Amino acid sequence: MANVSDPAGQLRVARSALEPGRQFPHLAEFHRWFAATATRRAMAVHRVPLNDLTDWHEDPATGNIGHHTGGFFTVEALDVHLPDGPVPRWSQPIINQPEVGILGILVREIDGILHCLMQAKHEPGNHNGLQLSPTVQATRSNYTRVHQGRPVPYLRHFRDTDPRGVLADTRQSEQGAWFYRKRNRNMIVETTEDIQAEDGFCWLTLGQLHALLSVPDLVNMDARTVLACLPFSGSALAAVLAPRTADPFRAALVRSYDPAQPCRHGLDEVLSWITELRTATELRAERRPLRAVRDWRRVEGRISHDTGLFFDVVGVRVHAEGREVSRWDQPMIEPVGTGVVAFLARVFDGVLHVLVHNRTEPGYTDVTELAPTVQCVPDNYEHLPAQARPPLLDEVLTAPPERMRFDAVLSEEGGRFHGARNRYLVVETDIEVDLPDYRWLTLRQLGELLRHSFYLNVQARSLVICLHSLAAGAGGTGGERS
Structure with missing residues (x-):
């Protein structure tokens, strides 16, 4: 197995992002399979x-x-x-789930192309019922069978792993506004076994998953966060993707994966900036009895x-x-309401950068994490002070359609949140920003940070995989690649 971070591994990732799958050579076949699965898995x-x-x-x-x-x-x-x-x-209810769950995607080569084993899974909070999930999506209580139910399929691949097959393995946070210090182990594990897809599971390439991101409420949050952790950068990958586009925006995005290209801030400078804000931010978040919550x-x-x-x-x-x-x-x-989650994206010296926000949420494990440029539910600001309104929200919402490079409504975690949806956007801009909590970073830098825990929040991770889809030419405003 080639490490996906070395040149040979980068070529495997790039090929999977560009090739049709073997189980479903055309996405129309996947959609027929998915619709048939929905009829057998009612909730x-x-x-x-x-x-x-x-x-x-x-x-x-x-x-x-x-x-x-x-x-x-x-x-x-x-x-x-x-x-x-x-x-x-302020005071608020919050979910306290101290156990660490497993979010895992099993991958294998089929005819020389990396495929991901995905699950069509209902969750009670899903807006539209069935969604595409990781191979394993289970809390510790689930996989230790506290509920006395059936065992979790394919779990052994993530609990008894050969280190040589582990392509990604980090602990990542979830929504810090609704969870108290929630973490999940995000894993991608490669196998050489001839694994068969059980009923409700299917094999898809990265390219097919990228294309399906444009379909509203299809690829669930847990799948997005795990896919974002797969190394997707490097000079070899950029060299394969670069000749496939004449679009200047996409060409600048592909260069953003190349470590040889310039960036506005060095990674050491970025890490120091994050550490400084985590140290300087005074945050006290104390658990209280639910009956003592104020204003609820x-x-x-x-x-x-x-x-x-x-x-x-x-x-x-x-x-x-x-x-x-x-x-x-x-x-x-x-x-209450649909959120807006957006990256502003701008080209500097021929390289696309996205504007990240060093954001504080009360449920984070380490005070702040890097978030999208804008992350909010606009309706909530009707009753908050004017200074609470996100400073760049209007820049996102008033952008002309041709500058909205990715635009899709996607669901959040349906196991704990009921009907939670956000409009995910990548918006091209020419503005300069001089705000202390914001920095312009390349996609390669975001990929480096994703090798570690608690640097990019779950909304930013979702947008990272959406940007990968644009780099691979999957489209981002409702279009699909066959």
């Missing part, structure tokens, strides 16, 4: 008042909502003090903010086919 989700959830209870002392086994997660409160933020203090109220079996904004904590009852467990209840976070 029914019904609202239930929080106090009627089976196997979940409210602690009489704290009001925290937890599972009777002590596993899975709890819904608690967080008291946040951020003196230098536009809102210096229980109404009609849910927990809602007094303004009706931000999110609700709701209960659902699930009946599912093709899952390890066929029925269960659980609480979920349901956001």
